[in-house]
Amino acid sequence: MPPVGVPLVIEKKKWAVRASEFAKSTFNPIRFIVDSMKMEQHPDKYMISLSIGDPTIFGNLKPHNATIEAVHNALDKMTFNGYAPTVGYFEARSAVAEFYTTPETIISPNDVILSSGCTHALDLCISALASRGQNILMPRPGFCMYRTLARGHGIHSKFYNLKPEASWEIDLAHLESLIDGNTVAIIVNNPNNPCGSVYSKEHLLGILQIASRYCLPIIADEIYDFFIFKGEEFHPMASLSKNVPILTCGGIAKRFLVPGWRMGWVLIHDRNNVLNVEVRGALNALTQRIMGSNTLVQGALPDMLRNTPKSFFAETIATVQTNAEIAFEKLQQCPGLFPVKPQGTMYMMIGIEMASFPEFATEFQFVERLVSEQSVSCLPGKCFEYPDYFRITLTIPKEQLLVAMNRIIEFCYDHYIEERNVASNIVLIKEEQVHTLDQTIPHGFHT
Ligand SMILES: *Cc1c(COP(=O)(O)O)cnc(C)c1O
DSSP states (O other), X not given: OOOTTOOSSOOOOSOOOOOOHHHHTOOOHHHHHHHTSOOOOOTXXXXXXXXXXXXXXXXXXXXXXXHHHHHHHHHHHTOSSSOOOTTOOHHHHHHHHHHHOOSSOOOOGGGEEEESHHHHHHHHHHHHHOOTTOEEEEEESOOTHHHXXXXXXXXXXXXXXXXXXXXXXXXXXXXHHHOOTTEEEEEEESSOTTTOOOOOHHHHHHHHHHHHHTTOOEEEEOTTTTOBOXXXXXXXXXXXXXSSOEEEEEESTTTTTOGGGOOEEEEEEOTXXXXXXXXXXXXXXXXXXXXXXXXXXXXXHHHHHHHSOHHHHHHHHHHHHHHHHHHHHHHHTSTTEEEEOOSBSSEEEEEEOGGGOTTOSSHHHHHHHHHHHHOEEOEEGGGGTOTTEEEEEOOSOHHHHHHHHHHHHHHHHHHOOOHHHXXXXXXXXXXXXXXXHHHHSOTTTTO
């Protein structure tokens, strides 16, 4: 007998193959926004893309030989062609544990779970901690993948504000005000994409204090660990936590300049065994959904982590820092633009004083016109839940960056209308808009 309610013969006379609810509620807003942008470049100007967060696309930043060699050797050994345990080979996890162990933070191989890139590490953590209807706190502006991963599962995203006037530190009072009975974790991205901020020890301790008060674990997205400019200091969240469990997500994508190799990890820091068997078990179980990460790269990890020289990372950072300085200095001269100086990573956020560009209703239109008039593409703030800003990527060769900056300056001079003239200018266009425009001029925006 079939269970009650299940028909014995399914009668279907018409093809009606539908996508699942899960699939339909999964989408990446960046793709959606970028696809909806008019991307027709100026016919006489070659295209310069400052929009893509992939350091390999220009060919100027290449992985180190030792990184490449490590994969060659792993391939030649012929021992990495089969299945590994779904959390990863012990040797590979040991190498990651060794790489991240410091006197303050001892990590054992059992605290490491290998994943298919840092994105998958984030997916594991979000899926392991949150159920449908619960919520996770995440930064705004922020990496949109957090929301994408949560949405499919019916997990709500609550956005805490970052403060541009304080080098994008978290508005801690705002973060705290968002916490409710259904909050299960806080995502902290440091160093940060899209802002390029690097948090001080004091600030991180402030975040930990709140997490501790409400007993919330932290998912620390530290894919840009050590991607910091001269004079800055990076503090892994886990190194500062006394009682808050930290799931640190990382990987080789940005640091080793091989995002396509899809290798990442979760580091479990849980001094007081709060996560216990249950959450560790959940993370383990979830790795089984894809039968673990790429074994060839796992085989290469020990050599890659040990043999890639520190000087390689320093050179990459120096290249990006030089670009950051050039871009900041140039954009500061731009009327109506307010770049916020980055302290690390590969990005910079730039504020647009929208009232001075009355032709454009949104930053989205500003970015679109920058493509059609100057063939320079950037990501609108909308991609990071943050209007009136745009993000540029700083991994491009210096010569191209200089051309792009000059084009942006020209574009701003073409469209900028001085604040005190904005009102009178608008009167000519449309009288009734004056009142609303006056109210939207962001006074004190410069600070
Ligand atoms: C690039 C990036 C990731 C994803 O890294 P993969 O290893 O390529 O999945 C995660 N978080 C942030 C903030 C990133 O910028």
